[in-house]
Amino acid sequence: MDGRKARGEKKRRAIVEATLRVIEREGVAGVTHRSVAREAGVPTTAPTYYFATLDDLLIATLLWSADEICDDMLKIVASGGTAGEIARSLAQAVNENRGRTLAEYELYLLAGRRPELKPAARRWLDLAVELARPADPVAFRAFLAAIDGLLIQGLIADVAPNEDELEPIVSFLIRGRDDSTAVPREE
Amino acid sequence: MDGRKARGEKKRRAIVEATLRVIEREGVAGVTHRSVAREAGVPTTAPTYYFATLDDLLIATLLWSADEICDDMLKIVASGGTAGEIARSLAQAVNENRGRTLAEYELYLLAGRRPELKPAARRWLDLAVELARPADPVAFRAFLAAIDGLLIQGLIADVAPNEDELEPIVSFLIRGRDDSTAVPREE
DNA sequence: AAACTTATGGAACACTTGTTCAGGTAGTTG
DNA sequence: CAACTACCTGAACAAGTGTTCCATAAGTTT
Numbered sequence A, B: 001m002d003g004r005k006a007r008g009e010k011k012r013r014a015i016v017e018a019t020l021r022v023i024e025r026e027g028v029a030g031v032t033h034r035s036v037a038r039e040a041g042v043p044t045t046a047p048t049y050y051f052a053t054l055d056d057l058l059i060a061t062l063l064w065s066a067d068e069i070c071d072d073m074l075k076i077v078a079s080g081g082t083a084g085e086i087a088r089s090l091a092q093a094v095n096e097n098r099g100r101t102l103a104e105y106e107l108y109l110l111a112g113r114r115p116e117l118k119p120a121a122r123r124w125l126d127l128a129v130e131l132a133r134p135a136d137p138v139a140f141r142a143f144l145a146a147i148d149g150l151l152i153q154g155l156i157a158d159v160a161p162n163e164d165e166l167e168p169i170v171s172f173l174i175r176g177r178d179d180s181t182a183v184p185r186e187e
Numbered sequence C: 001a002a003a004c005t006t007a008t009g010g011a012a013c014a015c016t017t018g019t020t021c022a023g024g025t026a027g028t029t030g
Numbered sequence D: 001c002a003a004c005t006a007c008c009t010g011a012a013c014a015a016g017t018g019t020t021c022c023a024t025a026a027g028t029t030t
Helices: A003-026 A033-040 A046-050 A054-078 A083-094 A098-113 A115-121 A123-132 A137-155 A163-177 B003-026 B033-040 B046-050 B054-078 B083-094 B098-113 B115-121 B123-132 B137-155 B163-177
Strands: none
Touching: A003 A033, A003 A046, A003 A054, A003 A098, A033 A046, A033 A054, A046 A054, A054 A083, A054 A098, A054 A115, A054 A123, A083 A098, A083 A137, A083 A163, A098 A115, A098 A137, A098 B098, A098 B137, A115 A123, A123 A137, A137 A163, A137 B098, A137 B137, A137 B163, A163 B137, B003 B033, B003 B046, B003 B054, B003 B098, B033 B046, B033 B054, B046 B054, B054 B083, B054 B098, B054 B115, B054 B123, B083 B098, B083 B137, B083 B163, B098 B115, B098 B137, B115 B123, B123 B137, B137 B163
16 A cells, blocks of 8 residues: 555545535635635645546536535435424525535536536435335425425525425425325335 | 617627527636627627626626526416426426526526525516415425426436426426316326 | 655646727717 | 717736646655
């Protein structure tokens, strides 16, 4: 094992994390080699060294962000996956984690223009289907679509909705899915 | 009436339309004074002349795009507003008009970072509520959220969904709203 | 510890960007 | 038709961009 490579891997990840922070703060438009380097506290040319092109850096950030989204979802499912849990998570996403959510959607749209990124962007959707094994696929797809819509609309609301406002909507979507299996399967 | 001003107004609008075309093609990232000028067939400095800053140009484009979205929605409502009509519209948005839809969502997110743009970005939502006067506001909000979700998820699907795939989902969302006003499936 | 390899970073380059500005031009007015 | 004014634009500039390159430092192997 080469210690040099290990250190490199670490710095590489630090750069990706810094990129996500830059996007949270200034949007994808604010991502430049220099701004990322400043944020990560590495030399100006480090991002160029680790990522052939600026695009590659954004792609790596999207992939990493996609992983995090999946992790978050697993946590929600693990904690029961009730309407209340989901509503709390959504409320957090558009309030405390507003910047992060905004960043995730900017990266989401990036995938709209890069076919090779699509699988990563929608990984959480596939994972959700796999975990829930919905009895009524149509209702479940409506539910998943509404999640995205609630988040994105929460981002452009004058005051972002809180848990209590979201809960009835989420509840409606779950109930509508199939009354007999109101709660998603646990593991 | 000064003919000079009339001509200016026309050119101003041409620049905004060119901006939207650039966003469709290359994304917000591709918008520069020069790229817009090239697209509109006007001198390089014309965009700067008509819009104090590049931001102002994007803002004007968002406002114009918001108007168009509202127009489209009015058309759908005028044509009956059935699940089938809505599904056809959504299918068009993620297929024939894919670029346009992508552009609209990029501008949407722009509003997430510019509070003053939020009202314009969600105008179609307010208009929808006004037109529908929903009996069940919770269900209607779920429906509106799902619209956004279906579009954005359609943009990152490997193959965008067509009218027939969307119709059951839209239908489910409308039916859930209020069983007594369920729309009979045609075709 | 010497030889070797790989990671690293500062300086530099060519390029594009947003924006300024002074002059010219077209439409309006007396 | 001459004077005027408001609109418009081409050239130019300073600032910031992505990326290259090579000298150097750091780590590994012999």
